[in-house]
Amino acid sequence: MENSGDQFDxxxxxxxxxGSSTAYQTAKRGLKTLLVEQxxxxxxxxxxxxxxxxxxxxYSQHYYYPLVMESYHLWQQAEAEIGYKVYFKANHFDMGSDDDSNLLAIIDNCRRYSVPHQILRRHEVTEKFSGRIDIPDNWIGVSNEFGGVIKPTKAVAMFQALAHKNGAxxxxxxxxxxxxxxxVRGGVVVSTADGGSFWGKKCVVTVGAWMKKLVKTVSGLELPIQPVETYVCYWRIKEGHEGKYAIGGDFPTFTSHGKLLVYGTPTLEYPGLIKAAAHAGIPCDPDKRQWGPGVLLDSLKEWVEGRFLGMVDSSEPAMKQCCMYSLTPEEDFVIDFLGGEFEKDVVMGGGFSGHGFKMGPVVGRILADMVVHGEAKGVEMRYFSLARFKDNPEAS
Ligand SMILES: Cc1cc2nc3c(=O)[nH]c(=O)nc-3n(C[C@H](O)[C@H](O)[C@H](O)COP(=O)(O)OP(=O)(O)OC[C@H]3O[C@@H](n4cnc5c(N)ncnc54)[C@H](O)[C@@H]3O)c2cc1C
Structure with a gap:
């Protein structure tokens, strides 16, 4: 089928x-695909x-583990098709107080899925990372081999290029x-701000922080997906220590659990800087951004000072970059048919709550399955359903 005109599968x-990984999946399966971006x-x-x-x-929730493991495979498959790398391997290290419920659930899930892991006390952490990470006496660390860094802009460009190569x-x-x-014809009509329209047999809505707005316009449904503005911080590693935090060695990607959730990556993109950011933000309107409101910066500085034993300059971040989360009440994704008059013709994927990128490839696979087969194979979809908000009005 020729891929032009205004009618699409x-x-x-x-x-x-x-959206880009979904377009790659649907185009590869031979569907006439249109990917629209505002x-x-x-x-x-x-x-x-x-x-x-x-x-x-x-993950503390058991149902993400199979999705992440499938994603590792799909990231590598897409890399092989495009011919360059977007994924860089590292170990992963979780840390937190020894009674932190998330950390304990993570340990349970490592056991449940037989993920080889080490549980470390303070002196063992110091030894393992040669003094580059320190934790308080009442904390523990959990180390395993399934970490790594994905380059996001490059990865999105990769999926768009692969989608295009497959005819999208x-x-x-x-x-x-x-x-x-x-x-009259069945399917859906998608209208655009420039007065145009397209017809599609099916439609997939993956509009990130704009999900609440667009779904409200389209169906009247009020989704509990809150756009949140946040930023990532990069910190300068003190002279002489830079190489110790580089990717490709034994320094891991990391997550620190507790009231302040901190995540970060080894040095990769900016030589001499390490990323450590707070999983937090400020509710926003995606069309009226402040571009950089304060995100628990004082607590983050303290964290950087304490965990990296003074080898990283914690006085001010060397660089900050703005971004948006789309938060659901329990931070689980929303992947479902919109339902109502659209029945199974409109599928939505949103509410990725600041932790979705790694699973981009599998979300694309799931959304494409829903378009093609009317269901996603091998996934416990109830955790991502719209019905959970109806069943639990508190959540919305
Ligand atoms: C600071 C930060 C750090 C993160 N760190 C991690 C991490 O370490 N690991 C991880 O797994 N995840 C992480 N995430 C989360 C991850 O990046 C997101 O879950 C993921 O990028 C969400 O992708 P999306 O396609 O849903 O949304 P988006 O990337 O926002 O894409 C939605 C697109 O829809 C377009 N759009 C909206 N409305 C319309 C419309 N009406 N018409 C046409 N187009 C429209 C938008 O312009 C946008 O391009 C992080 C997120 C942030 C902000």
Whole structure:
């Protein structure tokens, strides 16, 4: 089928990592695919831009482990198809108080899935990382081999290139303003801000922080997905210690659990700087951003000072980069059919809550399965359903 004109097997709205990996999956399966983006492709106004995202298998919720493991495989498969790397291997290290419920659940899940791991007390952490990470006496660390860094902008570009290579049409600077059922032909009509429209047998909505707004317009449904503005911080490693934190050695990607959740990556993108950021932010309107509100900076400085034993300058971040989360109440994804008059013709993937990037490839696979087969194979979808908000009104 020729890939031009205004009629498609599937129209995907939003070209972040989720939309782009879905377009790659549907195009590869032979569906006439359109990927529509409101801004320039690879813009920096959503959630999928920048230089590093952590991939790790350790989750306190058991249902993410199989998705991460499938993603490792799919990242590598896509790399083999495009011919360059977007994933860089590292070990992963979780740390926190020895009674932290998330950390204890992570240990349980390592056992449940037979993930080889080491549980370390303070002196063992010092020994393992040759003094580059320190934890308090009442903390423990959990080390395992399933960590790593993904380069986000490069990875999104990869999926877009692969989608295009497989025949997808990519249309940027085209804002989708509405999606309506086509009562005559079946399928849906997708309208755009420039007055145009496209017809699709199916439609996938992957609009990140704009999900609440667009779904409200399209179906009247009020989703509990809160856009949040945040930033990542990079810290300068003190002279003489720079090489000790570089990727490719034994320094891991890391997560520190507790009231302040800190995550970070070894040095990769900016020589001499290490990333350590707080998983926190400020509710925002994605169309009226402040571009960099304070995110627990004082607590983060203290954390950097304490954990890196003075080898990293904690006085001020050397660099900050803005980004947005789309938070659900329990920080689980929303992947479901929109339902109502659309039945199974509109599928949505959103609410990735600041931890979705690593699973971009598997989310694309799931959304494409839903388009093609009306269900996703091998996934416990109830954790990501819209129904959970209806079953638990507290959550919304
Ligand atoms: C600071 C930060 C750090 C993170 N760290 C990690 C990490 O270490 N590991 C990890 O796994 N995840 C991490 N994440 C989360 C991850 O980046 C996101 O979950 C993921 O990028 C979400 O992708 P998305 O495609 O849903 O959203 P987006 O990338 O925002 O894509 C949505 C797209 O839809 C477009 N759009 C919106 N409305 C319309 C419309 N009406 N018409 C057309 N287009 C539209 C938007 O312009 C945008 O391009 C982090 C996120 C942030 C912000």
């Amino acid at each position: 599937v129209i995907i709205v939003g070209a972040g990592v989720m 801004f320039d492709l690879l813009h920096h106004r959503g959630s999928s831009h920048g230089e590093s995202r952590t991939i790790r298998a350790t 049409v990519l249309r940027d600077n085209t804002e989708v303003t509405d999606i309506k059922r086509d009562n």
